[in-house]
Amino acid sequence: MLDFCFIIAGNGSLSLRAWLSKQLWKQENCGLAKIEHAKGMYALYYDETQTLGYKGIVATPESTEVSCSSIPKEETLCAYLFVNHEAYSSYCKSYNEYFSWVSERNEARFRGTMNHGQGYDAKNMMHTIGLLQQAKEILSKSELQVQRFNREELLRIKNGAYSYDELFVWSQKLFQEVQELCLHSLLPVAPDQDRLRQQLVDMRKHLYQIKL
Incomplete structure (x- = not known):
């Protein structure tokens, strides 16, 4: 106080x-x-x-x-x-939130962050780069590639091989590319809800082997 x-x-x-x-x-x-x-x-x-x-x-x-x-x-x-x-109230709130996070955090993930010494959540950054790359592929190729061709590169991010500044510049570049592709993409503005609903029904029929 x-x-x-x-x-x-x-x-x-x-x-x-x-x-x-x-x-x-x-x-x-x-x-x-x-x-x-x-x-x-x-x-x-x-x-x-x-x-x-x-x-x-x-x-x-x-x-x-x-x-x-x-x-x-x-x-x-x-x-x-x-x-x-x-x-003071704002400080106490932030203090309590921090120690609540400490008590509930994934300890193995936190130790991994501390061990690589780069000062950021490497797993989070790996997913950030990976998702931006997938967004770029969806917009440019109209397809979703689940199996990543650059798996080793993503694992290097997870292991802290890059500095935070390098990843920040990388992610900003990908984000700008995604924004640019959005302006010229041939993908529909919104998904086909009826088609998606029917696909869901078909998947459940197949899962439970229901014949109607």
């Missing part, structure tokens, strides 16, 4: 940690009072003697909210503190 706290300084702001360091102050000795009608804004006071019972800015490093204290009327205001709750 402390990383999302800022001190209002002139026409700008300063991170709370930097401001406390400059003052040689501790967050535990600070007291906060909420400012009415100003979301996320607090008046900050400091107790060098540690006798006023201030709760500090946060109670513990794991706190998800700042702490407010009872401030004596005669105390001198030190600064105005802004807490960016929206940014």
Whole structure:
């Protein structure tokens, strides 16, 4: 939470940690009072003697909210503190999503990514290149080639033989070629739904050996 706290300084702001360091102050000795009608804004006071019972800015490093204290009327205001709750909430959401992914990820696939050292999901990139190549073939030849003629090349991608930059340029080139082919392809704009439906029926009849 402390990383999302800022001190209002002139026409700008300063991170709370930097401001406390400059003052040689501790967050535990600070007291906060909420400012009415100003979301996320607090008046900050400091107790060098540690006798006023201030709760500090946060109670513990794991706190998800700042702490407010009872401030004596005669105390001198030190600064105005802004807490960016929206940014903190967004950070927490991303943090939780990341560790949820860590707990559910395919460990063998993740280790493969770490081992080849290229910093990207090589299996994902292999499929990206492969699918773009198939799209190009469908548009240029009007046929789908399931058995890949360049199997070894695709496996080299999976094994991390190419850098991310090389694959990015490669995929962009293929994507542009696919877009260009789309403009001149003789393929129909949409599939024949009736024909597809009949093919599905025929496949199921053959699968279950049904004679109607």
